[in-house]
Amino acid sequence: MKIIDIKDKFSLFSEFWSPKIVGELNGQYVKLAKLKGEFVWHQHENEDELFMVVEGKLTIQLRDQDIKLSKGQFFIISRGVEHLPVAEEECHVLLFEPKTVLNTGDVMNDRTVDNLEKI
Amino acid sequence: MKIIDIKDKFSLFSEFWSPKIVGELNGQYVKLAKLKGEFVWHQHENEDELFMVVEGKLTIQLRDQDIKLSKGQFFIISRGVEHLPVAEEECHVLLFEPKTVLNTGDVMNDRTVDNLEKI
Numbered sequence: 001m002k003i004i005d006i007k008d009k010f011s012l013f014s015e016f017w018s019p020k021i022v023g024e025l026n027g028q029y030v031k032l033a034k035l036k037g038e039f040v041w042h043q044h045e046n047e048d049e050l051f052m053v054v055e056g057k058l059t060i061q062l063r064d065q066d067i068k069l070s071k072g073q074f075f076i077i078s079r080g081v082e083h084l085p086v087a088e089e090e091c092h093v094l095l096f097e098p099k100t101v102l103n104t105g106d107v108m109n110d111r112t113v114d115n116l117e118k119i
Numbered sequence: 120m121k122i123i124d125i126k127d128k129f130s131l132f133s134e135f136w137s138p139k140i141v142g143e144l145n146g147q148y149v150k151l152a153k154l155k156g157e158f159v160w161h162q163h164e165n166e167d168e169l170f171m172v173v174e175g176k177l178t179i180q181l182r183d184q185d186i187k188l189s190k191g192q193f194f195i196i197s198r199g200v201e202h203l204p205v206a207e208e209e210c211h212v213l214l215f216e217p218k219t220v221l222n223t224g225d226v227m228n229d230r231t232v233d234n235l236e237k238i
Contacts, residue, residue, distance in 0.1 A: 001200070005192045025167035025195045026217050028147060048144035073124045076144045081120070096215055098145050 006032065006054060010092055012119050017111060019095060019103060021118040031095040031116070035087040042105035043082045049097045050076050056091035060084070125151065125173060129211055131238050136230060138214060138222060140237040150214040150235070154206040161224035162201045168216045169195045175210035179203070 009022050009032055016036045023030030035058060051060060052074035060067040060075060061084040067075050077083050104112045128141050128151055135155045142149030154177060170179060171193035179186040179194060180203040186194050196202050223231045 001186075001195060001197060003186060003188060003192050003194055007191055023169065023193065023195050025169055025197075025215070026147065028145065028215070030169070030193070030215070050142065050144055050149070067120075067122060069122060072126055073122050074142065074149070075122055076120060076142050076149075078120060078144075096144070096147075096149075 004030075006094065009119055010034070010054070013117075016090075017103070018113050019116055021116050024099070027099055028096060029099050029101075029116075031097070032119075033093050033095060035085060035091045035093060036089070037087065039085045040104055040107055040109060040111050041082055041084045042107045044077075044079055044097075044101055044105045046079055047098045047101045048076055048079050049101060050074055050095060051085070052094040052096070054092040054094055056087065056089055058091045058093060059086045059088075061086060123149075125213065128238055129153070129173070132236075135209075136222070137232050138235055140235050143218070146218055147215060148218050148220075148235075150216070151238075152212050152214060154204060154210045154212060155208070156206065158204045159223055159226055159228060159230050160201055160203045161226040163196075163198055163216075163220055163224045165198055166217045166220045167195055167198050168220060169193055169214060170204070171213040171215075173211040173213055175206065175208055177210045177212060178205045178207075180205060 019031040019033040053069045058069045135153050138150040138152040172188045177188045
């Protein structure tokens with residue numbers, strides 16, 4: 001058990017779209033990620049996923065609407081809902097989701113990171 | 120699915136030590152609470168609990184050390200670990216924990232809130 005300082009943790013990495021594990025509890029991970037640009041459309045069949053914006057702005061495109069998030073806001077994407085995260089400028093997010101989540105969900109491509117680093 | 124603005128949610132209530140549910144995912148709740156003063160020693164037998172400080176400072180006393188948290192920091196208390204949250208000044212926290220968590224854990228007293236409000 002240790003104190004996690006979110007800003008300090010963000011200072012430890014620079015790559016985009018590569019979530020880092022900063023906490024684990026009850027079968028869930030707390031992750032931090034830096035986002036910039038557009039990700040890939042995907043969904044998580046069995047997991048709900050929480051995006052909390054820590055710095056910057058994030059748009060989560062859904063098939064029927066755009067969810068625009070600012071610092072201090074979060075959004076829970078229910079399992080099975082296709083989504084596309086887009087950050088026009090660099091954005092820092094905290095994710096809370098089951099340990100089983102793969103970042104690209106049902107899609108496997110060059111954006112897939114299947115061996116997440118703990119920092 | 121809706122956008123949750125954390126500061127807006129905190130403006131909706133004023134009572135201390137009465138967590139409000141602001142999100143639900145994967146059998147877990149996201150809760151917000153305002154803390155001031157000293158709570159009661161307790162533990163959660165089957166649940167790990169995350170405290171994230173959104174505003175102010177929080178001390179989580181453990182039996183062998185004091186964990187001092189500031190804004191932007193979080194701490195995960197493993198199941199079975201006795202703890203006593205203490206906030207000298209008003210403090211706002213975000214909690215991530217299983218839906219089954221009772222605020223006073225293994226203790227039932229006048230601080231127990233067993234029917235949490237969703238806001």
